Amino acid sequence: MAARVITITSGKGGVGKTTTTANVGVALALLGKRVVCLDADIGLRNLDVVLGLENRIVYDVVDVIEGRCRLRQALIKDKRLPELLLLPASQKRDKSAVRSADLVKLCDDLRPDHDFVLIDSAAGIEEGFRTAIAPADEVVIVTNPEVSAVRDADRVVGLIEAAEKGPARLIVNRLKPGLVQRGDMLDTSDVLDILAIDLIGIVPEDESVLISTNRGNPAALDERSAAGIAFRNIARRLNGEDVPFETYRDEAGFFGRVARLFRRNGRVS
Amino acid sequence: MQSDGILIKGSREGLLITLGPDAWHNALASLEQRLAATPDFFKGARVALIVGPRILTEIDARAARDLLARHDVVLWGLIGDDPETQHVAAVLGFNVELPKRDHETPPRPIAQPIESPTARSTEPAAHDDPDAGLIARRTLRSGQALRHPGSITVIGDVNPGAEIVAGGDVVVWGRLRGIVHAGAMGDESAVVCALDLQPTQLRIAQHIARSPEDRRRKPTPEIARVRDGKIVAESWEMK
Numbered sequence: 001m002a003a004r005v006i007t008i009t010s011g012k013g014g015v016g017k018t019t020t021t022a023n024v025g026v027a028l029a030l031l032g033k034r035v036v037c038l039d040a041d042i043g044l045r046n047l048d049v050v051l052g053l054e055n056r057i058v059y060d061v062v063d064v065i066e067g068r069c070r071l072r073q074a075l076i077k078d079k080r081l082p083e084l085l086l087l088p089a090s091q092k093r094d095k096s097a098v099r100s101a102d103l104v105k106l107c108d109d110l111r112p113d114h115d116f117v118l119i120d121s122a123a124g125i126e127e128g129f130r131t132a133i134a135p136a137d138e139v140v141i142v143t144n145p146e147v148s149a150v151r152d153a154d155r156v157v158g159l160i161e162a163a164e165k166g167p168a169r170l171i172v173n174r175l176k177p178g179l180v181q182r183g184d185m186l187d188t189s190d191v192l193d194i195l196a197i198d199l200i201g202i203v204p205e206d207e208s209v210l211i212s213t214n215r216g217n218p219a220a221l222d223e224r225s226a227a228g229i230a231f232r233n234i235a236r237r238l239n240g241e242d243v244p245f246e247t248y249r250d251e252a253g254f255f256g257r258v259a260r261l262f263r264r265n266g267r268v269s
Numbered sequence: 270m271q272s273d274g275i276l277i278k279g280s281r282e283g284l285l286i287t288l289g290p291d292a293w294h295n296a297l298a299s300l301e302q303r304l305a306a307t308p309d310f311f312k313g314a315r316v317a318l319i320v321g322p323r324i325l326t327e328i329d330a331r332a333a334r335d336l337l338a339r340h341d342v343v344l345w346g347l348i349g350d351d352p353e354t355q356h357v358a359a360v361l362g363f364n365v366e367l368p369k370r371d372h373e374t375p376p377r378p379i380a381q382p383i384e385s386p387t388a389r390s391t392e393p394a395a396h397d398d399p400d401a402g403l404i405a406r407r408t409l410r411s412g413q414a415l416r417h418p419g420s421i422t423v424i425g426d427v428n429p430g431a432e433i434v435a436g437g438d439v440v441v442w443g444r445l446r447g448i449v450h451a452g453a454m455g456d457e458s459a460v461v462c463a464l465d466l467q468p469t470q471l472r473i474a475q476h477i478a479r480s481p482e483d484r485r486r487k488p489t490p491e492i493a494r495v496r497d498g499k500i501v502a503e504s505w506e507m508k
Contacts, residue, residue, distance in 0.1 A: 151411050154428050158410030194428055194446075196408060 003036070003114040005107045006238070007136035007165075011152030013123030015144045016173040019213055020203075021120040022050040023220040023228070027235030029084035030220065033115040036075065038087045038107075040132040041122040042098055045089035052216020053078065053086050062090035065102045071109055080221065085114075095127045100134035107135035116238075125159055133160065139168040140200060145175055145186040150194055157195055169200040171234060176205045177248035201234035203227050204248045273299035279403045279417025282368055283315030283345060290321065293329050297336055304340040309475070310434060310453040314416050317346030317367065325354045330361055402437075409433070409447065418454065429469055435459070444488070448472075457495045466491035466502055476500050 008021045018041070025037040039047035042062065048054045059074035064087070078084035087106075090097060103119075110117050119136065122128030133139060139160050143153040153170075160166045172188050179185035188202055206227035212219045219228040220235075226248075233243045274289015274296075288296040304311050318333060325347075334344045347358035348367060355365045403417040404424065411430025415421055420437035431447035433439055436454040438461070445463035450472040452459030457474040465488035471478045473493065478500035490505040 151430055154411040154430065158413050161410075194426075196426065 002111045003034075003107075003117050004137050005111070005117045005119065005135050006138045006140055007040075007119040007121055007133050008140045008142060009121035009129060009132060009156060010123060010142045010149070011125060011129075011156040012143075012149045015142050015149050016203075017123070017142050018047050018050055018120050019209060019218075020140075020142050020171060020173060020231070020234075021047060021118050022213075023209075023218045023231035024235050024238065025051075025084055025116075025118050026078075026081065026218045026220040027232040028116050028118075028238065029078070029081040030232065031235055031239060032083065033239070034083045034085075034113065035116045035118065036085045036087055036110050036114050038110075038117055038119045039089035040098070040103065040119050041128065042089045043091065043094040044122070045091045047120050048076075048086060048088045049216060050213050051078065051084075051086055051218065053088075054216070057088050060088045060090040061106070062093050062097045064106065065098060071106070095122065095131065098131055100131045103131055104135040125155060129156075129159075130163075133163060133165050136165050139165050140171060141168045141195075141197070142171045142173050143191065143195075144173055145180070145188070145191055147186070150186065150191055154195055157197055167197055169198045170195060171201040171203065172199070173203045174205045175202055175248060181249070199245070200237050201230055202245060202248070203230040203234075204246075273302070275299055275303055277303075277418045279415060279419070279421070280367075283317060283343075284311075284416055284418075285317050285319060285367070287319040288321070290323075293323065293325065293332075297333060300333075301336055301340075304337070304342065307436075307454040308340065309450070309455075309472075310416075310418070310436060312341045313414075314434075315343045315345050317348055317364065318344065320347065320349040320354060322350045323354065324351045325349065325357055327357050327360065330357050330363070334361070403435075408443070411447075427463075427468075438462075460492055460494045462490065462492040462505065464488065464490050466493060471500060471502075473500055 008017050010017050021037055025035050028035045037047055038061065039045050048057055053076050056076050059069040063069045064071050064074045074087055076086045076088065078086065107117055119132050121132035141153050141156055143149045157168055160168045172191055175188065176185055180187045192199060204226050206219065206225060208222060208225040209219045209227045212222065219225045220231040222228045230246060233246065236243045274291065276287040278285045288300065316337060330347055337344045344363060346364035346367065348365060349355055349358065358365045402420045402422055404422045405415055406424045408425040409415060409423060409427045409431035411428055414432040416434040418436040421433055421435040422440045424442045426443040427433060427441055427445045427447040429446045433447065434450045434453045437456065438459050439449050439451045441463035444465040444467065446467050446469065448470045449461055449468050451461045452474040455474050459473050461471055461473065467480050471493055473495050476495055491502045492505050493500055493502040
């Protein structure tokens with residue numbers, strides 16, 4: 001079976017592309033899928049850090065492309081999930097070291113033995129972005145519920161349509177339900193109103209993501225993390241399952257805490 | 270239609286300007302007159318020049334590029350019939366042919382065609398008339414622009430960061446939230462209408478207006494026009 005190549009991109013930087021790639025990769029591997037996470041952000045590699053695999057890197061994607069090692073040698077097996085592989089970016093080179101044709105060939109070599117290839121794109125709309133979408137069968141856009149991130153995402157949707165890689169699907173990351181309820185943050189419907197593309201996930205703001213990212217232990221491994229559950233649901237939707245979208249409410253108050261306690265007990269039983 | 274032989278059309282990629290059969294320097298002089306006459310319309314445009322069978326040298330092509338650059342216009346294509354001209358254009362890094370999808374109007378009908386066969390056969394002729402309307406059946410996203418000397422109809426949304434510049438009217442069957450300029454060649458009678466008129470900036474001829482700040486309101490179809498030297502928007506009501 002041939003792998004689906006999915007590029008994860010955003011336009012604006014810092015919205016959570018790498019965190020999303022790592023967590024969706026982990027979640028797909030938890031479903032038993034054979035996944036390769038490919039870091040295409042050459043020169044600013046950090047997917048390996050988020051996955052906690054930095055200390056295992058010997059070769060990187062540029063080494064493969066320039067023939068210094070075989071593809072198999074550069075693939076790093078995850079320490080927790082045997083189905084998950086990482087192909088790290090090079091830290092010493094820049095975007096010009098990898099051309100679109102190189103990445104297309106690389107992905108074609110990966111396709112036969114895997115189910116998913118997730119490409120973590122560079123931010124922006126320049127060369128790094130264009131290279132990252134070249135091999136894609138599908139594109140997922142990550143945005144935050146902020147006007148500037150949505151504006152950039154809209155630009156990227158247009159570019160992906162022009163490159164005939166569309167229609168892209170959308171992940172709204174770092175939603176703060178409390179702010180939305182007070183009308184101080186864009187709601188998912190406001191974002192969809194402008195972008196008019198299919199939604200594949202809503203990830204709430206969750207401190208556990210920051211902590212787990214710093215520890216190299218993606219939140220998707222944590223069954224109690226709200227963001228982790230959201231990432232697992234995204235993986236199931238990518239896998240073709242029909243999973244209803246989560247609704248988030250602010251549970252900061254006393255009643256919220258009580259409600260949450262009850263719900264957690266409910267899940268255990 | 271002016272008698273200098275210059276034909277201007279809008280397309281997905283930018284403006285297509287067909288030059289008349291005059292000698293090159295005369296053709297460029299006519300082009301310069303056009304650029305100078307309606308600077309608002311051309312400012313920031315991307316242009317492909319269609320030069321026909323004439324043979325151009327590198328100096329000729331550079332002259333065209335520099336002339337356009339002086340008017341803040343980017344030359345992206347130089348389309349000629351002669352292989353020598355094509356070679357020169359390629360050397361200078363211009364596109365030498367038009368993309369296949371150069372017309373906005375998609376070829377597939379969305380419903381059963383109801384017009385008579387004779388009406389359909391006149392359709393290509395309408396395309397060649399630069400004053401005819403341009404129909405875009407898609408959403409214009411941030412960074413995308415449509416520019417056409419006639420009127421422009423968009424069936425879809427115009428998102429913030431997108432831009433429409435028309436010599437005539439602009440009709441948006443959807444939400445208009447980008448920048449729109451109607452009557453960009455100086456026509457004050459031009460109008461802008463949309464199902465939800467919330468442009469970042471709205472211009473008609475030389476007049477400029479911004480949308481009022483109150484964002485949360487019920488969208489209603491509106492029409493904007495120039496009245497007594499000011500742009501006014503009125504809600505559209507069926508009489």
